[in-house]
Amino acid sequence: xxxxxxxxxxxxxxxxxxxxxxxxxxxxxxxxxxxxxxxxxxxxxxxxxxxxxxxxxxxxxxxxxxxxxxxxxxxxxxxxxxxxxxxxxxxxxxxxxxxxxxxxxxxxxxxxxxxxxxxxxxxxxxxxxxxxxxxxxxxxxxxxxxxxxxxxxxxxxxxxxxxxxxxxxxxxxxxxxxxxxxxxxxxxxxxxxxxxxxxxxxxxxxxxxxxxxxxxxxxxxxxxxxxxxxxxxxxxxxxxxxxxxxxxxxxxxxxxxxxxxxxxxxxxxxxxxxxxxxxxxxxxxxxxxxxxxxxxxxxxxxxxxxxxxxxxxxxxxxxxxxxxxxxxxxxxxxxxxxxxxxxxxxxxxxxxxxxxxxxxxxxxxxxxxxxxxxxxxxxxxxxxxxxxxxxxxxxxxxxxxxxxxxxxxxxxxxxxxxxxxxxxxxxxxxxxxxxxxxxxxxxxxxxxxxxxxxxxxxxxxxxxxxxxxxxxxxxxxxxxxxxxxxxxxxxxxxx
Ligand SMILES: [Zn+2]
Numbered sequence: 021x022x023x024x025x026x027x028x029x030x031x032x033x034x035x036x037x038x039x040x041x042x043x044x045x046x047x048x049x050x051x052x053x054x055x056x057x058x059x060x061x062x063x064x065x066x067x068x069x070x071x072x073x074x075x076x077x078x079x080x081x082x083x084x085x086x087x088x089x090x091x092x093x094x095x096x097x098x099x100x101x102x103x104x105x106x107x108x109x110x111x112x113x114x115x116x117x118x119x120x121x122x123x124x125x126x127x128x129x130x131x132x133x134x135x136x137x138x139x140x141x142x143x144x145x146x147x148x149x150x151x152x153x154x155x156x157x158x159x160x161x162x163x164x165x166x167x168x169x170x171x172x173x174x175x176x177x178x179x180x181x182x183x184x185x186x187x188x189x190x191x192x193x194x195x196x197x198x199x200x201x202x203x204x205x206x207x208x209x210x211x212x213x214x215x216x217x218x219x220x221x222x223x224x225x226x227x228x229x230x231x232x233x234x235x236x237x238x239x240x241x242x243x244x245x246x247x248x249x250x251x252x253x254x255x256x257x258x259x260x261x262x263x264x265x266x267x268x269x270x271x272x273x274x275x276x277x278x279x280x281x282x283x284x285x286x287x288x289x290x291x292x293x294x295x296x297x298x299x300x301x302x303x304x305x306x307x308x309x310x311x312x313x314x315x316x317x318x319x320x321x322x323x324x325x326x327x328x329x330x331x332x333x334x335x336x337x338x339x340x341x342x343x344x345x346x347x348x349x350x351x352x353x354x355x356x357x358x359x360x361x362x363x364x365x366x367x368x369x370x371x372x373x374x375x376x377x378x379x380x381x382x383x384x385x386x387x388x389x390x391x392x393x394x395x396x397x398x399x400x401x402x403x404x405x406x407x408x409x410x411x412x413x414x415x416x417x418x419x420x421x422x423x424x425x426x427x428x429x430x431x432x433x434x435x436x437x438x439x440x441x442x443x444x445x446x447x448x449x450x451x452x453x454x455x456x457x458x459x460x461x462x463x464x465x466x467x468x469x470x471x472x473x474x475x476x477x478x479x480x481x482x483x484x485x486x487x488x489x490x491x492x493x494x495x496x497x498x499x500x501x502x503x504x505x506x507x508x509x510x511x512x513x514x515x
Contacts, residue, residue, distance in 0.1 A: 033181065033185040033198050033200050033201060034185045034186075034201065034204075034206065034315035034320075035132070035135070035183065035184045035185055035186075035315070036184070036185065036186045036187065036206070036209060036210065036213075036219075037132055037151065037184045037186070037187045038186075038187050038188045038189075038210065038213045038219075040218040040219055040222040040261075041218070042222075042232055044258065045258075045262060046338060049334055049335070049337070049338035050262070050331060050334050050338075051330065051334065052257045052262075052263075052264050052327070053326075053327070053330050054263075054264050054265040054325065054326050054327040054330070055326060056326055058326075058330055059110065059111075059326050059329050059330050059333070062110070062111055062330075062333040063111065064111045064113065064350055064436065065111060065112055065113065065333075065336060065346055066113040066114070066115060066346065066347040066349075066350050066352060066353065067112075067113070067114050067115070067172065067173055067345055067346065067347070068114070068115045068116075068117045068169075068171070068172035068173065068345075068347065068352065069100065069103070069114050069115070069116060069117055069172060069173040069174075069175055070117040070118055070119075070120070070169040070172055070173070070174050070175070071096045071099070071116075071117075071118070071119040071120070071175050071177065072119070072120055072121075072122055072167075072174060072175065072176045072177065073090050073091045073119060073120070073121045073122070073177050074122050074124065074127045074128040074176055074177060074178055074179055075090050075121055075122070075123055075124075075128050075179055076123070076124075076125040076128045076129065076179060077123055077124065077125045079123065079128075079179075081121040081123050083119075083121070090121065090179070091119075091177050091199055091202060093119055094420060095202055095203055096116070096119045096202070097116065097377060097378055097420050098202075098203045098378070099175075099202045099203055099207050100114060100116040100377050100378070100379060101377070101378040101379030101415075102203065102204075102205075102207060102208060102322070102379070103207055103208060103211060103379070104377075104379035104380065104435075105322070105379050105415065106208040106310070106322040106324070107208075107211070107332075108380075108435045109324075109329065110324070110329035110332060110333060111333070112215070112332065112333070113350065113353060113435075113436070114173075114211075115347070115352040115353060115357075115377065116357050116377045117169065117172055117357075118357065118358075120166075122166075122167065125147065126149045126153075126154065126157075127149070127154050127157070127158070127176070127178075128178060128179035128180070129145075129147055129148045129149065129178075129179060129180050130148055130149055130150070130151040130154050130178055130180070130181050130182070130184075131145050131148035131149065131150060131151065131181075131182040131183060131184075132150075132151055132181070132182065132183040132184035133150050133183075135182070135183025135184065139183070140182060140183035145182050148180075148182055151181070151184060151187065151196075154196075155187065155189045155190070155194075155196070158174075158176065158189075158190065158194065159189070159190050159194075162190075168194070171344070171345055172345055173193060173194070173195065173211070173214065173345065174190075174193065174194045174195075175194075175195050175196070175197065175207065175210075176194070176195070176196040176197075177196075177197060177198070177199055177202050178196060178197070178198050178199065179199060180198070180199070181198040185197065185198040185200070185201045185206055186198065186201050186206045186207075186209065186210045187210065188210045188211070188213035188214045191341045192214040192215070192216075192339060192341050192342055193214070193341060193345065194214075195207070195210035195211060195213075195214060196210070197210060204318075205310060205320050205321065205322055208310055208322050209310055209311065209320075212310060212311060212324070212328070212332065213311075214342075215332035215335055215336065215342070216331055216332055216334070216335025216336075216339070217261065217263070217311050217324075217328055217331060217332060218260070218261040218262065218263075218311065219261060219311050219312070219313065220260070220261050220263075220266045220267070220269055220306065220309050220311045220312050220313075221260075221261075221269050221270060221271045221272070221312065221313050222234070222259075222260045222261045222262075232259060233259060233260070233268075233294055233295035233296075234255060234256055234259040234260025234261070234268040234294065235252055235253065235254065235255050235256070235259070235268060235294050235295075235296055235298065236252070236267070236268045236294050236298040236299070236300055236301055237252045237253065237254055237298065238254065238256060238264065239254055240254045241254070242254045249296070250296050250297060251296075252296055252298055256268070261311065261328075262331070263325065263327040263328050263331055264327050265325040265326060265327035265328075266306065266309060266311070266325055266327065266328065267300070267301060267302055267303065267306040268294055268300060269300060269302055269306050269307075269312065269313075270290070270292040270300060271313055272288070272290075272307070272312065272313045272314045274314075277290065277291070278290045278291045278292040278293075279292055281307060281314060281319070283314075283319060286304065286307055286308055286314065286319035287304065287307065288300070288302040288306075288307055305323055305325075307319055308320055308321040308323050309321075309323050309324070309325070309328075310322050310323055310324055311324075311328070349397070350436055351397040353377075353380070353433060353436060354397055354431050354433070354441050354442045356374030356375050356376055356424075356425065357375060357376065357377050358374075358375050359372055359373045359374035359375045359424070360372050360374060361374055361393055361394065361425070361444060361446070362427075362446060362448075362449060363392055363393060363446070363448060364392070364448035364449075365448075365450075366450070367449060367450065367499050373421075373424040373425075374424055374425050375420070375421065375423060375424055376423045376424070376425070376431075377423075378413075378417055378418070378420050378423060379415060380413075380415060380433050380434075380435050380436075381412075381413070381414060381415045381433065381434040381435060382411075382412060382413045382423060382431065382432070382433060383409050383411075383412045383431075383432040383434070383440075384409065384410045384411045384412065384425060384426050384429035384430070384431060384432075385404055385405070385406060385408065385409055385410070385429055385430050385431075385432055385440045386404070386405040386408035386409075386410055386428060386429055387402050387403060387404050387405070387428065387429055387430040387440065387443035387444075387445055388402060388403040388405075388428075388443075388445060389401075389402035389403060389443050389445050390445065390447075391443050391444060391445045391446070392445075392446045392447075392448055393444070393446070394425070394442035394443065394444040395430075395441075395442055395443045395444075397441055397442060400439055400440070400441060402430065402443040402445070404430060404440050404443075410426045410428070410429045411426055411429070415435075425442075425444055426444075426500065427444060427445070427446055427449075427498075427500045427502065428444070428445050428446075428500075428502060429443070429444060430442055430443040430444070447498075447504060449498045449499055449500065450475070450479045450499075451475065451478045451479055451496035451497055451498060451504075452475055452497050452498070452499050453472070453473065453474055453475055453478060453497050454472075454473045454477075454478030454494065454495050454496045454497055455470055455471065455472050455473060455478075455494075455495045456470070456471045456473060456483075456487070456492055456493075456494055456495075457469070457470045457471075457492060457493045457494075457495070458470075458471075458490055458491070458492050459490070459491040459492070459493075460490075462490065462491050463491065464491070478494075478496055484508060484510070487508070487510045488510070489510045489511060489512040490510055491507075491508070491509050491510075492507070492508040492509075492510065493505055493506070493507050493508070494506045494508055
């Protein structure tokens with residue numbers, strides 16, 4: 021009989037099967053620096069991500085169908101927000117490319133048949149495919165845009181993963197997570213693997229070859245004693261996760277000596293040692309690090325050290341696969357992921373509004389200039405009224421349909437920079453109503469006759485032609501709430 025408590029499911033869902041390489045670092049790629057000054061020298065970099073929802077053969081794949089039960093675009097947007105919130109501190113940005121559904125049971129239901137417990141056997145889950153087979157298939161489809169989008173990260177979302185919850189694969193370009201992991205730390209964790217991070221427990225001292233273990237000491241002056249392998253010496257650059265400011269840690273297990281931690285308080289209470297017998301020195305940040313192993317009790321957080329951030333940036337520089345995927349500039353962050361800009365003609369329905377991905381702090385600032393479509397990303401010559409913020413959205417905004425680009429405004433994204441870009445200043449919209457005011461004395465004074473006009477009347481192309489001679493102001497109320505006023509001097513054109 022299978023014992024499937026909620027807790028056990030949680031554990032199944034969070035195990036990452038990405039293998040830590042114990043190959044030495046390539047020469048000249050990594051600085052092993054751990055300071056914010058080094059980190060600040062790296063450029064802002066942008067990757068695109070496409071999301072793939074993996075469903076069974078007979079599942080409904082139309083996300084707009086009310087009977088659709090898979091991961092929704094809202095879930096995927098929550099995920100892209102989490103990803104950006106985790107990595108933006110390292111000048112790494114991610115643009116949502118969209119979400120697609122793949123109808124294929126052999127991709128949707130996967131199993132880690134080499135998992136830790138007897139219940140990971142394929143006999144117990146006959147409809148599930150060993151995950152390695154699924155990954156090989158996806159990798160083989162690198163030129164098939166219905167399975168792999170070129171030049172970007174591809175994130176696959178399993179309908180069900182048994183005995184594992186995620187993996188990074190495909191030469192750093194692809195990741196897979198479970199449905200639950202999509203909106204948890206798992207997405208961040210797998211992308212960090214793709215960007216060159218190992219597990220912080222990598223090569224822990226107790227279970228593996230002692231030659232692989234990372235020592236506790238961070239005193240770089242302590243060198244190896246060739247005559248006594250138990251004299252502590254510094255090896256953090258070449259063992260474990262090869263990052264100096266993450267502590268050497270064991271493979272945490274809650275309530276299991278000597279790896280104990282308390283999942284309620286997320287504190288380490290074990291008494292394990294490294295392979296030289298040095299007691300681990302484990303701070304809460306080490307427990308909760310995004311690349312640690314403290315999944316139970318949700319202790320793992322989106323915490324990275326400066327050293328990890330620097331290592332990710334340096335991995336991108338040193339990896340031709342990653343460098344080739346980089347966007348040439350940050351302009352995609354200023355493009356809507358869906359929706360269209362109104363140009364002219366009949367008004368567009370609100371559901372066509374251009375929408376921007378969540379996870380950033382947006383300010384839409386009043387701008388002026390003739391831009392019936394948004395201005396070019398590099399053209400910042402338009403006038404900006406910084407005191408007039410038409411709308412703004414917090415980094416934690418959860419009403420994703422609200423993050424749209426109002427007319428007469430430019431976009432400022434505070435995580436990226438202070439310059440407003442893409443002024444959208446369109447005066448083509450038909451008025452919803454209006455007013456014609458005639459100045460009876462032929463000069464601007466208070467002797468006026470005002471006539472209200474409905475939408476048909478105010479938009480009538482013959483409105484001005486049909487006016488009798490005189491001085492007027494024609495007021496048009498636009499659907500976005502703005503008001504346009506046009507002075508007209510109608511001459512006597514009898515001749
Ligand atoms: Zn992992």
